[in-house]
Amino acid sequence: xxxxxxxxxxxxxxxxxxxxxxxxxxxxxxxxxxxxxxxxxxxxxxxxxxxxxxxxxxxxxxxxxxxxxxxxxxxxxxxxxxxxxxxxxxxxxxxxxxxxxxxxxxxxxxxxxxxxxxxxxxxxxxxxxxxxxxxxxxxxxxxxxxxxxxxxxxxxxxxxxxxxxxxxxxxxxxxxxxxxxxxxxx
Numbered sequence: 323x324x325x326x327x328x329x330x331x332x333x334x335x336x337x338x339x340x341x342x343x344x345x346x347x348x349x350x351x352x353x354x355x356x357x358x359x360x361x362x363x364x365x366x367x368x369x370x371x372x373x374x375x376x377x378x379x380x381x382x383x384x385x386x387x388x389x390x391x392x393x394x395x396x397x398x399x400x401x402x403x404x405x406x407x408x409x410x411x412x413x414x415x416x417x418x419x420x421x422x423x424x425x426x427x428x429x430x431x432x433x434x435x436x437x438x439x440x441x442x443x444x445x446x447x448x449x450x451x452x453x454x455x456x457x458x459x460x461x462x463x464x465x466x467x468x469x470x471x472x473x474x475x476x477x478x479x480x481x482x483x484x485x486x487x488x489x490x491x492x493x494x495x496x497x498x499x500x501x502x503x504x505x506x507x508x
Contacts (some may be wrong), residue, residue, distance in 0.1 A: 324329050329352065329353060329354065330350050330351065330352050330353070331350070331353065331472075331473070332348055332349065332350050332351070332471075333348070333349050333351075333465060333468055333469055334346065334347070334348050335347040335348075335349075335461060335462065335465040337454070337457070337458040337461055339457065339458060341482060344452075345454045345458075347360075347361055347362060347363050347454070347465075348361055349361075349363060349465075349469055350362075351469075351472075351473040351475060353489045354478070356474060356475050356476045356477065357475060357476075357477045357478070357479055357486065358469070358473060358477070358479070358494070359478075359479045359481075359482045360479070360480050360481065362447065362454075362480075362481065362482070363446065363450075363466075363480070364444050364445065364446055364480055364497045365423075365444075365446075365447050365480045365482050365483045366443070366444050366445075366478075366480060366482070366483055366484045366485070366487045366489075366495065367419055367423075367437075367440055367441040367442070367444075367445070367483050367504065368441065368483065368484045369370040369441050369442050370412070370415070370441070371411065371412070371414075371415035371418075372484070373508065375418070377406065377411060377419065379414070379418070380410075380411040380414035380415055380418070381404050381406055381410060381411065381412070381414055383413075383414035383415070383417045383418040383421075384402060384404050384410045384411065384414035385404050385412045386399050386400060386402070386431070388418070389421060389430060390418075390430045390431055392417045393430045393431075394430065394431050397431060399431065412433075413433065416433040416434060416436075416437035417430050417433050418453045419437060419440075419441075420433050420436055420437060423440070423447045423448050423449055424448050424449060424475075442498070443449065443497075444478065444487060444489050444494065445495045445497050446497050446498060446500070447482075451500060455498075455500075455501075456500075456504060459504040459505050460502060460503050460505065462498070463498070463501050463505060466494065466495065466498050466501075469494070470491040470494060470495055473491075474491075475490060475491065475494075476488065476489075476490065478491055478493075478494065
């Protein structure tokens with residue numbers, strides 16, 4: 323019973339047992355616009371950096387700094403100067419995203435392949451999947467099944483990265499495909 327219940331429905335996933343403290347995820351459904359609003363459940367990483375990210379930030383991420391050296395596991399890391407061009411800014415964006423979404427991205431030195439596998443589609447961020455959803459896959463499955471069953475959304479607005487995303491129930495369920503590996507075939 324919320325004051326907005328006539329306009330917006332909500333479904334809460336609460337899992338105190340994930341081990342990092344209480345974990346709560348909330349999904350909202352705006353009935354009139356048929357829009358699903360989520361906090362951390364899913365994201366859509368755009369291929370190109372948004373205009374809100376400064377060139378200075380992108381160039382700083384493109385530099386072969388400490389994170390790149392640590393995560394490159396002994397590889398020889400060039401200490402070349404960072405040149406401001408579209409390719410360097412793109413590399414900075416890819417590194418920035420991988421460091422945000424992973425505990426330890428596999429390849430920061432050349433991030434393009436890892437970045438390509440997770441951009442331009444609706445996904446569950448790897449850090450949320452690892453620290454939250456993989457700990458309680460049955461609860462997550464029940465929660466997403468209830469969302470897909472009850473709400474006929476055509477658009478998703480995640481709290482992070484690009485929004486709104488034209489996506490429906492099948493896209494949402496596909497982002498949680500990893501649950502099949504955790505739970506076995508349904």
